[in-house]
Amino acid sequence: MPYVIPDVVDVKQRKTDIGPPHYKNFLPPVIQKNYGDWKTHEILTPGLMVHIANSGDKIWTVRVASPRLLSTDTLREIADIADKYCDGYFRFTTRNNLEFLVSDESKVNPLIEELKAKKYMIGGIGPRVSNVVHTQGWIHCHSAAVDASALVKCLLDDLADYFTTKETPNKVRLAVACCTNMCGAVHCSDIAIVGIHTKIPRIEHERFKDLCELPTTMAACPTAAIIPDPAKKSIKLKEEKCMYCGNCFSVCPALPIKDAENDGVAIVVGGKVGNLRTPPKFSKLAVPYLPNNPPRWPEVTKAVRKIFDAYVAGAKKHERVGEWIDRIGWEKFFDVTGIPFTWQHIDDWTYTFETLRTTAQIKWVKK
Numbered sequence: 363m364p365y366v367i368p369d370v371v372d373v374k375q376r377k378t379d380i381g382p383p384h385y386k387n388f389l390p391p392v393i394q395k396n397y398g399d400w401k402t403h404e405i406l407t408p409g410l411m412v413h414i415a416n417s418g419d420k421i422w423t424v425r426v427a428s429p430r431l432l433s434t435d436t437l438r439e440i441a442d443i444a445d446k447y448c449d450g451y452f453r454f455t456t457r458n459n460l461e462f463l464v465s466d467e468s469k470v471n472p473l474i475e476e477l478k479a480k481k482y483m484i485g486g487i488g489p490r491v492s493n494v495v496h497t498q499g500w501i502h503c504h505s506a507a508v509d510a511s512a513l514v515k516c517l518l519d520d521l522a523d524y525f526t527t528k529e530t531p532n533k534v535r536l537a538v539a540c541c542t543n544m545c546g547a548v549h550c551s552d553i554a555i556v557g558i559h560t561k562i563p564r565i566e567h568e569r570f571k572d573l574c575e576l577p578t579t580m581a582a583c584p585t586a587a588i589i590p591d592p593a594k595k596s597i598k599l600k601e602e603k604c605m606y607c608g609n610c611f612s613v614c615p616a617l618p619i620k621d622a623e624n625d626g627v628a629i630v631v632g633g634k635v636g637n638l639r640t641p642p643k644f645s646k647l648a649v650p651y652l653p654n655n656p657p658r659w660p661e662v663t664k665a666v667r668k669i670f671d672a673y674v675a676g677a678k679k680h681e682r683v684g685e686w687i688d689r690i691g692w693e694k695f696f697d698v699t700g701i702p703f704t705w706q707h708i709d710d711w712t713y714t715f716e717t718l719r720t721t722a723q724i725k726w727v728k729k
């Protein structure tokens with residue numbers, strides 16, 4: 363029988379490929395007028411900055427934290443606040459903070475007062491902690507090894523002072539990804555958390571033949587641990603080759619890998635995307651495994667805090683976490699953070715040679 367489009371969809375009336383609304387229709391008039399013609403900007407407080415145009419015009423930005431997942435009620439409240447103080451203009455930053463854009467200086471302080479009264483967290487500008495780039499976690503994704511929103515709440519509860527007031531040597535970018543797909547910024551952040559599995563996938567042979575494609579499933583495995591099992595019209599695993607990435611489950615639902623007891627997180631450090639002073643860097647493994655312990659993940663928040671405090675105490679002004687580690691060396695990093703160095707830290711992947719120490723230069727660390 364041919365596929366029939368139900369009557370409720372009027373295909374001829376449907377508008378497609380229209381793209382997003384043009385951003386220029388949503389700019390505050392001061393920004394429209396001075397577009398591309400700015401002289402400077404100044405950070406006035408941890409959550410307030412002013413941009414000054416060559417014409418002398420100014421626009422003030424008040425930044426507040428957002429949990430990223432927002433209800434429509436909250437969005438309506440934000441829109442009401444923007445109507446009251448910002449002629450209706452606000453924006454979201456690339457780290458999902460919220461920025462109110464104020465053209466009238468006399469409205470800046472009343473806006474801040476109302477935001478404080480409504481318990482919004484003001485801050486995140488300059489050398490400090492900003493929002494945590496994160497993912498779907500147990501709220502919405504089928505491959506998560508850890509939750510995202512709850513873990514981010516724990517991390518920022520602990521570091522809230524560094525969002526609102528306290529300074530760090532340079533900005534500290536935090537990120538959470540709930541599996542090794544690493545949606546977001548985990549691979550290029552100062553301190554980041556990634557959900558990991560620690561057990562091999564389970565093979566549901568009966569479902570495999572109905573649900574999965576053999577070539578795609580085999581090709582999804584980075585270590586070639588998957589081989590055909592023609593007798594069962596399924597696959598076999600070379601267990602010793604599996605490193606639990608879960609990539610096979612992404613393409614084949616008959617290979618579930620989630621494990622409530624043994625899933626957890628790894629912590630990676632030292633990544634950056636900017637080109638300031640040093641080229642961008644990938645984050646590297648600091649802590650190979652910590653257990654999932656919801657709702658407050660005490661082991662994880664404690665380990666992040668150890669790294670964070672050691673960086674704040676030891677880094678020079680403007681040094682990012684990766685630059686600080688490059689200067690002091692990894693031996694010293696493990697020493698000052700108290701994190702044990704294990705065999706799991708040693709890369710055994712394709713370009714392992716490049717990560718091995720091919721010099722006699724090492725630092726002895728007193729034990």
Ligand code: SF4
Pocket residue numbers: 497498499503504505506507539540541542543544545
């Ligand atoms: S990181 Fe993994 S689990 Fe998290 S949203 Fe992306 S694909 Fe899903």
Ligand code: SF4
Pocket residue numbers: 562563582583584585586587588599603604605606607608609610611619
């Ligand atoms: S979990 Fe990863 S390494 Fe293990 S079999 Fe699946 S794809 Fe291969």
